[in-house]
Amino acid sequence: MITAGIDMGSRTVKVVFLEELKVDGAPQLRWGVKGKHIMFPEDLDADQAADKAFEDALQAAGLSREQVKKVVATGAGRKQVKFATADVTEVGAGARGAVFMCPTAKTVVDVGAEEGRGVKANAEGKVVDFAGNEKCAAGAGAFAESMSRALQLSLKEFGEASLRSDKTIPMNAQCTVFAESEVVSLIHSATPKEDIAKAVLDAVASRVCAMVRRVGIEDEVILIGGMVHNPGFVQSLKGALGVEKVHLPDMPEYVSALGAALIAAEGTD
Amino acid sequence: MSGLFDQFKEWYEKRHDYARAWKSRTGGQVVATMCTYTPEEILIAAGMLPVRVLGAHEPQNVTEPHIFGMFCPFCRDSLAQGLLGRYEYCEGVTLTQSCIQYRQAFNSWRMHVPTVKWDYYLPMPNEVQSRFARAQHYAEVKKFREYMEGVIGKKLPDADLKRGIEIVNENRRLLRELFEYRKETNPRVTGVEALYASITAQFVDKEEHNKELKRVLAELPKRKNDRPEGIRFMTIGSENDDVSFMAMVESVGSTIVIDDQCSGTRYFWNEARVQDDPIATIADRYCERPACPTKDYPAHTRFDHVLKLAKDYNARAAVFLQQKFCDPHEGDYPDLKRHLEANGIPTLFLEFDITNPLGPFRIRIEAFLETLGEEELF
Numbered sequence: 001m002i003t004a005g006i007d008m009g010s011r012t013v014k015v016v017f018l019e020e021l022k023v024d025g026a027p028q029l030r031w032g033v034k035g036k037h038i039m040f041p042e043d044l045d046a047d048q049a050a051d052k053a054f055e056d057a058l059q060a061a062g063l064s065r066e067q068v069k070k071v072v073a074t075g076a077g078r079k080q081v082k083f084a085t086a087d088v089t090e091v092g093a094g095a096r097g098a099v100f101m102c103p104t105a106k107t108v109v110d111v112g113a114e115e116g117r118g119v120k121a122n123a124e125g126k127v128v129d130f131a132g133n134e135k136c137a138a139g140a141g142a143f144a145e146s147m148s149r150a151l152q153l154s155l156k157e158f159g160e161a162s163l164r165s166d167k168t169i170p171m172n173a174q175c176t177v178f179a180e181s182e183v184v185s186l187i188h189s190a191t192p193k194e195d196i197a198k199a200v201l202d203a204v205a206s207r208v209c210a211m212v213r214r215v216g217i218e219d220e221v222i223l224i225g226g227m228v229h230n231p232g233f234v235q236s237l238k239g240a241l242g243v244e245k246v247h248l249p250d251m252p253e254y255v256s257a258l259g260a261a262l263i264a265a266e267g268t269d
Numbered sequence: 270m271s272g273l274f275d276q277f278k279e280w281y282e283k284r285h286d287y288a289r290a291w292k293s294r295t296g297g298q299v300v301a302t303m304c305t306y307t308p309e310e311i312l313i314a315a316g317m318l319p320v321r322v323l324g325a326h327e328p329q330n331v332t333e334p335h336i337f338g339m340f341c342p343f344c345r346d347s348l349a350q351g352l353l354g355r356y357e358y359c360e361g362v363t364l365t366q367s368c369i370q371y372r373q374a375f376n377s378w379r380m381h382v383p384t385v386k387w388d389y390y391l392p393m394p395n396e397v398q399s400r401f402a403r404a405q406h407y408a409e410v411k412k413f414r415e416y417m418e419g420v421i422g423k424k425l426p427d428a429d430l431k432r433g434i435e436i437v438n439e440n441r442r443l444l445r446e447l448f449e450y451r452k453e454t455n456p457r458v459t460g461v462e463a464l465y466a467s468i469t470a471q472f473v474d475k476e477e478h479n480k481e482l483k484r485v486l487a488e489l490p491k492r493k494n495d496r497p498e499g500i501r502f503m504t505i506g507s508e509n510d511d512v513s514f515m516a517m518v519e520s521v522g523s524t525i526v527i528d529d530q531c532s533g534t535r536y537f538w539n540e541a542r543v544q545d546d547p548i549a550t551i552a553d554r555y556c557e558r559p560a561c562p563t564k565d566y567p568a569h570t571r572f573d574h575v576l577k578l579a580k581d582y583n584a585r586a587a588v589f590l591q592q593k594f595c596d597p598h599e600g601d602y603p604d605l606k607r608h609l610e611a612n613g614i615p616t617l618f619l620e621f622d623i624t625n626p627l628g629p630f631r632i633r634i635e636a637f638l639e640t641l642g643e644e645e646l647f
Contacts, residue, residue: 076632091636127640131618132633214618 002034002063003070005093005260006054006084008077011113011141012226013039013049015057016257017068018265035061036254046080054083072264074256076114088263090256091119091130097259098222099125102247105220109212109237110256111227113141116204118212125259131214133207140204141227143179147200150183151193155230162197162232169199179203197232205236212241220245228252273488276481277465280473281512284323289358291318291474298360298420303347303375305471305536306365306393306561308410308551313475314425314433315417321471322347322356323510326624329353335377336370341595342623343508344374351382359384361420365391365555367563368597389416397556397564407552414548430547436475441537443482444470448534450489451526452582455498457489460525461515467533468510499523500641503579503614505605506590507561507598508532509621517627518588522638527582529575530590535559562597569601572608579614586615586641588634593620615641 007014017034037057039049050073058065073081074093081087088096090110098108099121108119117132133140148158169191171182179200186196204227212221221243227233228248238246249255280287288299298317302309305321312319324346331352332345350356362385364375372390379388391413394402418425447466450458466485470478499522509515509532519525528534541554560571579587587609591598606616617637619630 076628089632089636089639091632092639126642127636129615129640130636 001265002068003072003261003264004054004057004068005097005257005262005264006050006071006073006075006078006081007090007093007254007257007260008046008050008073008075008081009090009112009256010076010115011040012253013053013075014254014257015039015053016254016261017057017061017063018258018261020265033251033258035063036251036257037061038253046077047082050077050081051083070264070267072260072267074260085264086267088260090115091117091132092127093256093259093263094224095119095121095127095130095259096125096262097255097257098224098249099123100258100262101249101255102220102222105222105245105247106218107212107216107221109208109221109223109241110225111141111204111208111223111233112225112253113145116140116208116211116225116227118208118215120215120218125262129215131211133211141225141230144200144204144227144230144233146180147183148197150180151187151196153193153197158197159201159230159232161194162201163194163235165192165194165198167195167198168202169195171199171203198236201230201232201236202240205233205240208237209240217241217243219243220247222247222249224249224252224255226253273485273492274462274465277462277469280469281465281510284320284469284472285355285358287473288318288320292358299358300361300363301351301356301359301378302471303362303364303378304367304371305531306367306555306558306564307363307391308365308413308555309475310430310433310437310541310547310551311410311414311417311425312363312433313436314429315421317361318474319472320356320359322350323468323472323508324623325350325355326511328624332377335381336373339594340370340373341507341592342621343592343595344370346623348374348377351378354382354384356382357384360386361388363389363391366393366395367561368595370595387420389413393555395564396566397560398566398568398570403553403556406556407549410552411548427547430551431543434541434543434547434550436479438540438543439479440470440475440482441540443479443486444537446486447482447489448527455494455496456524456526457492457494459496460502460504460519460528461512463525463528464510464512464515464533467536471532471536496524497522500638501526501583501585503575503582503584503587504528504530504533504590505575505587506530506621507592507595509590511590511621511625513627514590514625514630517631518634521631521635523634526584527578529559529571529578531561534578535561562601565601569604571601572605575605576609576612576614579609580612584614586617586637588637589616589618591618591620593622 001020005016015037019034039053070085073084073087078087094110120129302319302321309319329349332348502523502525538559541550544550565571
């Protein structure tokens, strides 16, 4: 049996298909990823973006719509997914997917484009408590993206550059716009780009860490969301969290879609 | 029967029109009040209409020259309404001491709102638990009475004060009776309706409000509620009259069954204990009411009070509606959260501003409902 999770994020649409694994021909309560797909919509029509992402994902996985028994949507635009059987918040889906990938981790840190959050989950991947950035992007990927533009670096270069720095430059601004002027001041004072990159990522990590502290930090932490692809951010966050076991999944931006697909699977007969 | 609370809703939405009409009908003075510790009994005895200043929940750009941007949004929004002339019908403005941000908003109001003819600051003690507090507050309420006698140009006899106490006490009693219905399984009074009833008590003529409450209470036994109850929530915080937020919360699988807010229960919860001396009756009532965090030290009396409300009304969980930068409530939050959670009441924290982002708040409420684990997806 196959189920799907579709994560309508603020920047990208992610689709994951799950297939029930069978051992010696008997169905087991284990699931494997059948296929995944990411799409960067070119326009703001969420209906079309959901449809197109799903069709492309079916094609990539070699599946037909009829083969997918249930679809659960998540993410900021989850209500726009008309063909979904049900929807779940990104908080619940992220926790479910993260604990599935790393059952020993009970603290989930999810940093996407527009939102960062800390989630405390139980052994079943159910949310016990959560905290997120309320209204500004300072604890999220969009902040890092904006600062990389100010430094005229690609996001990849930005993350890598920060790893070359061993300086700690405090950034006081918690607002993206003011932080950009702080970055510009550092550029004018001939601060090396790698030091500025590290300062920015330290600031994001510190803000994310403060949110996670609100729900409590357990011994093992799993990081999910697109920002996990930024090695500089990961290093800064590891330092801020101060825990030894920080798990980095292979497909961090798909974890919420995976969680939604798992929830879909749990709802099937 | 769906329009049972329509009168309260109309009063809320047209509160300025109501006050102007009251003034033209009665010829009485209207007084802007800035905190629910204001002894309204004296204003009512003086033939005035106390009108609590509320915000408009819309962006404004007039308060920056007067109060700091990191003052709580309710104070800024309240001051903005004065500066924008929305309370031009109020002759007087008064504040009873609660928090310093409110006091600054009041000071700016009396200095910069040109229609103000008189103002009065009532320095109620914050440490109401002190053994000296009641004596001090007695003296302050007495001074307020004398000041009001100066404003109206005649003595305020004890009989008038006693009548004021009786009217306000009846209002408190009727609101308590209305809130009793919220204890029911699938209550026939929603959180939005209860808010309309309690918030309008703060600016509608009490006798008129009492009459409407009695009409609603007479109809309520016949009312059938066919909306799903969902999760029973309590709300906690300072002032909240964000009706669209409350409606959103009740539209996604929950019912708000009780609150600890000054727009709700803290305003009316305890009646005044009637004594021979009306000043003592009034002064003691405000020292004894469920405390706002500004007046709840050294002992935290409100923690057990809030927990009792949650238990009495069978609230499954509590949502903190925290006005951004409200220090007194922020100070209580970590311990109160711990107290509730240790006693089986999970909590959610939301930070309120002048305008609130309903979309992100909806996600948080829905995620909170998911954590409470009673939502059926399929």
